[in-house]
Amino acid sequence: MKKTKYTIGVTALNAIDNPGPGIPVIRALRESESFDVRIIGLSYESLEPGIYMHELVDKVYQIPYPSAGTELLFERLEYIQQQEKMDIVIPNFDAELYSFIKLEPKLKKLGIHTFLPTLEQFEERLKVNLPEFGEKYDIPVPKSEAVYETRKIAEIAREFEWPVLVKGKYYDAKVVYNLEQATMAFNTITSKWGLPIIIQEFIHGTEFNVTGLGDGKGNTIAAVPMRKQYITDIGKAWGGIAVSDDRLLELTRSFIAKTKWRGGFELELMKNKEGEYVLLEINPRIPAWIYLAVGVGQNIPEALVNLALGNEVKPFEKYDIGKMFIRYSWDMMVDLSEFEKISTTGEL
Amino acid sequence: MQQNQNVMKIKKNIAISDSGFVFNPSSGESFSVNPIGMEIMELLKKEMPTQDISNHILENYETDAPTIDKDLYDFITMLKQYGLIDDNEKD
Incomplete structure (x- = not known):
C-alpha cells in the first residue's frame, strides 16, 4: 500500500x-x-x-x-x-x-x-523553577537557586557546599570550586545566554538520560534510558548505551502521568551514592541522541508526527537493551x- | 572462616559472555574478566559458597589457600564495588 x-x-x-x-x-x-x-x-x-x-x-x-x-x-x-x-x-x-x-x-x-508541551508545562520545568517543580510532582531534584546579579553570588553560595554547578537558563553548565570561579562562570554564561543563572547543588554520581514521548493525556508512548559512554569536553554524549532500569522507567512514567506531558522530552538524571535518581533537568524537546531510541526500536519522531496529525499511536512496550550509538564526524x-x-x- | 561460608550472588540480569565480557544492563557498564575471573563469576552465579569456590580453585590450579582466599576476597570486593553482586545476598 x-x-x-x-x-x-x-x-x-x-x-x-x-x-x-x-x-x-x-x-x-x-x-x-x-x-x-x-x-x-x-x-x-x-x-x-x-x-x-x-x-x-x-x-x-x-x-x-x-x-x-x-x-x-x-x-x-x-x-x-x-x-x-x-x-x-x-x-x-x-x-x-x-x-x-x-x-x-x-x-x-x-x-x-x-x-509541543503546553506553555505551562514549558515554563514550570524551566531550570529556575526546578525546586517548585520537584515539590509539586514529588520528584527528587537538587537544591538550586536563581541568581540575577553578581553581588548575590557570595550570599547564595554560602547556602551550598563546593563544588556547585553554575547553569545558564537555556544552555551551558560549569562546575566551580570557589567564589572566584563562580563569578567568572556567572559572567561568561550571562554574556551568552542572559539572566538569570542558576546555582545548583553538585550531585556526585552517575548520569543517566531518558528520552520519551508523552501523549498529553498522561500516557507514556515511548521511553528509552541511556548512559553516556563517551563525553566531549563540553559534556555532550559522543557515545551512549541503552540501559534497563525499572526505577528509571517508573520515574519517567510517573513524570509523564503527573505532568500530562505533551511531546518529546529528555530527562537528565543523576544516580547518587545512595542509588537514588535525582532529576537535574528536563529538556522539553527531542534530544540529539534520539537516533539511539530509533535504533533500539522506538521511533519517537515518527510517533510524534502521528500524534500531531491525530493518527493512532500505540505505546512502545520494549526496546533493545545494550545497543550503543557512537557518533562520528564527516x-x-x-x-x-x-x-x-x-x-x-x-x-x- | 565465617565469611567464606557466605553465598555472594551475582545479580540476575548480569550477562557474562564466553569471552569474559561482562555487561550490567542497569548501569550500562561493561567489564572484561580473565578466564579464572569468568570461572569464579559463573560459580557465584550458581550460588556456590565462597569457601567451595576457594576449594574448587585449590583443586584445579597450582596455588595455595592463603593466596586464593586473599585474591578471591579482593575479586569479590571489586564485584561489589561495581554493583555486580546482589545486595540481598544470602548468608
Whole structure:
C-alpha cells in the first residue's frame, strides 16, 4: 500500500560538536514505516551542516532568530507555508520553543501541526523553577537557586557546599570550586545566554538520560534510558548505551502521568551514592541522541508526527537493551554556489 | 572462616559472555574478566559458597589457600564495588 507523504519542517540542522537534534530527527522520519516524508529544513545560520545534506533535507529555508520575536517568525513561516504546504513542524531548540508554542494556534490555521508541551508545562520545568517543580510532582531534584546579579553570588553560595554547578537558563553548565570561579562562570554564561543563572547543588554520581514521548493525556508512548559512554569536553554524549532500569522507567512514567506531558522530552538524571535518581533537568524537546531510541526500536519522531496529525499511536512496550550509538564526524564537500545561495536568498 | 561460608550472588540480569565480557544492563557498564575471573563469576552465579569456590580453585590450579582466599576476597570486593553482586545476598 502506498504510504501517505507528509511535508515536515525540522529545525536544529547544526550537526556539529554540540549537535542539534534536527539531523537524527530527519533520519528517524525517513525510516518511518507509517508514512513517507518531504523534509523542509529550517536553519538559522548558513554553515549548519544539515543545509547541505541533500539526501536528508529536500529544501532549506532560513528563519529568524528567536530574539527577533514571534511575529517575524510567523511571517517567515507563512511565506514558507505558501511554497511548501507543511503538515507539521518539529522545532528542536530550547530557545525557539517558546515562540513555536505561542504560535501554535496561528500555525494550525495555516495547516501546520505541532506536538509541543503546553506553555505551562514549558515554563514550570524551566531550570529556575526546578525546586517548585520537584515539590509539586514529588520528584527528587537538587537544591538550586536563581541568581540575577553578581553581588548575590557570595550570599547564595554560602547556602551550598563546593563544588556547585553554575547553569545558564537555556544552555551551558560549569562546575566551580570557589567564589572566584563562580563569578567568572556567572559572567561568561550571562554574556551568552542572559539572566538569570542558576546555582545548583553538585550531585556526585552517575548520569543517566531518558528520552520519551508523552501523549498529553498522561500516557507514556515511548521511553528509552541511556548512559553516556563517551563525553566531549563540553559534556555532550559522543557515545551512549541503552540501559534497563525499572526505577528509571517508573520515574519517567510517573513524570509523564503527573505532568500530562505533551511531546518529546529528555530527562537528565543523576544516580547518587545512595542509588537514588535525582532529576537535574528536563529538556522539553527531542534530544540529539534520539537516533539511539530509533535504533533500539522506538521511533519517537515518527510517533510524534502521528500524534500531531491525530493518527493512532500505540505505546512502545520494549526496546533493545545494550545497543550503543557512537557518533562520528564527516567532512562534506560543498560548492561555494550553494553557500552563496543560502547566504543571500535564505533558501536552498 | 565465617565469611567464606557466605553465598555472594551475582545479580540476575548480569550477562557474562564466553569471552569474559561482562555487561550490567542497569548501569550500562561493561567489564572484561580473565578466564579464572569468568570461572569464579559463573560459580557465584550458581550460588556456590565462597569457601567451595576457594576449594574448587585449590583443586584445579597450582596455588595455595592463603593466596586464593586473599585474591578471591579482593575479586569479590571489586564485584561489589561495581554493583555486580546482589545486595540481598544470602548468608
